Amino acid sequence: MMMDVKPVKKQKLAMNRIALLMTFLFALGLVASTMFVVDQRQSAVMVSGLGNFKRVISAPGLYWKWPAPFNRVMLLDKRTQIASSSKPESYLTADRQEVFVSLYIKWRITDPTSYFNRFRHELAPAQNQLLGLAYTALEAKRGQYSAAELAANSNHQIISVLQTQTAHAAREWGIEIADIRITHLGFTAESNDEVYKQMGAERAEVAQQLRSAGLIEAAQVRSYAERERETILAQGYKRAQMIKGDGDAQAVAIYASAFGRDPQFYRFYKSLDAYRQIFRERDLIVVDPTSDFFRFMHNPAGMPSRKP
Known part of the structure; x- marks a missing residue:
């Protein structure tokens, strides 16, 4: 009995095509697994299969990793991040008033190696530790200020101290602190009136100091203006007399010339x-x-x- 070989050949040809397609897809996946892209907003940290640090790539572009199964790439965001406290922290001021403070911090990764060694590629742990640093610095300084002084200097002296101390500690983690601000400063109901009265008295004292300084400066400006006026008038009078003398001399010369010609x-x-x-x-x-x-x-x- 004779068998028809054409269907068998077609079946083998279809299987060969499928095998070739699977091989091509496998090769394409293998090549794709060895490539990665770094854009201008990121830094790439290449680590070994055991998680050990190998190198940092900061320039944007297309890169290869080989061998692919034994090397991994973790991307770090270089853009400015914002860490904010979820709820206010409670402190006691120098005058034993309870205040509630919320902070937010703007920060960015400047040293991917130091950052990766401490936080890997995670953002949340870094944000929590930065907030902890800022609150610790605030805890160390809050006893030097009363509640009114804390409210009055919340965006000036205290912020400067917080940013300096937090930035110094965060620099070792590969982080740069761009800004720190107090987003919320609250008082208990019992201390509100007292704090506001104290703030009003301090602002009135500052206003009086500014007015006194303004009066002194105004007197200095007026004195300087008077001296300048007298100097200008004296110089103008001297110049006028010189011009008048020159004119009188020329007039006398003209008169003498006229008198000499026809007396x-x-x-x-x-x-x-x-x-x-x-x-x-x-x-x-x-x-x-x-x-x-x-x-x-x-x-x-x-x-x-x-x-x-």
């Missing part, structure tokens, strides 16, 4: 000028008409009058 005309001109300055409308003047002052009225040449 008779000069005397006539000056006499007319004297008449204009002395005589006014409806003036009554009793003088001797034969005096030399009126000689140009009697004689155009200005010859002296002969008295009888």
Whole structure:
């Protein structure tokens, strides 16, 4: 009995194609498992199969890991993270007032090696320990301030101390502290009125100090302005006198030049000028008409009058 070989060949050909496709997919998966991408927001830490640190990759790009089953890659986020307390912490101030404080911290990973050795690639443990550092620093300093001072300096002196101490400790973990802020500062109902009164008194004292400093500065500015005014006026007067002296000298020179060229005309001109300055409308003047002052009225040449 003869068997038909064509169906058998087709069946073998289909199985070969399936095997070839499975081999291709396996090879593709193997190649893909040896590649990883690092973008600009991340740092990659390559570790061995036993979890031991091998190297850090900070530059973005496409990288290979080989052998794939024995090397793993953990990605660390380089962007700024925010750690905030879930509930306020209670403290006693220097004046024995109970306050409730909530903090938030902005931080980023700057040293992937130190960070990985302490926290691996997790964020939550780092955030909890950073908050613990900040609250410990606040606990050490809160006894130096009253409740009102704590409220007044919550964004200035105390924050500066918290950030300095927390940043110093976090630097050893490969973390940089960008900012620390007090998001909530609450008081008990019994101490609210007392705290607000104390804050008002302290603010009034600060306002008085600012006003006094302003008055002193205003007096200094006015004194300086007066000195500058006197100096400018003295310099202006000196300059005016110099200009006036130069003008008088030039006028005298011009008059002398004119008098030297035509003395008779000069005397006539000056006499007319004297008449204009002395005589006014409806003036009554009793003088001797034969005096030399009126000689140009009697004689155009200005010859002296002969008295009888």
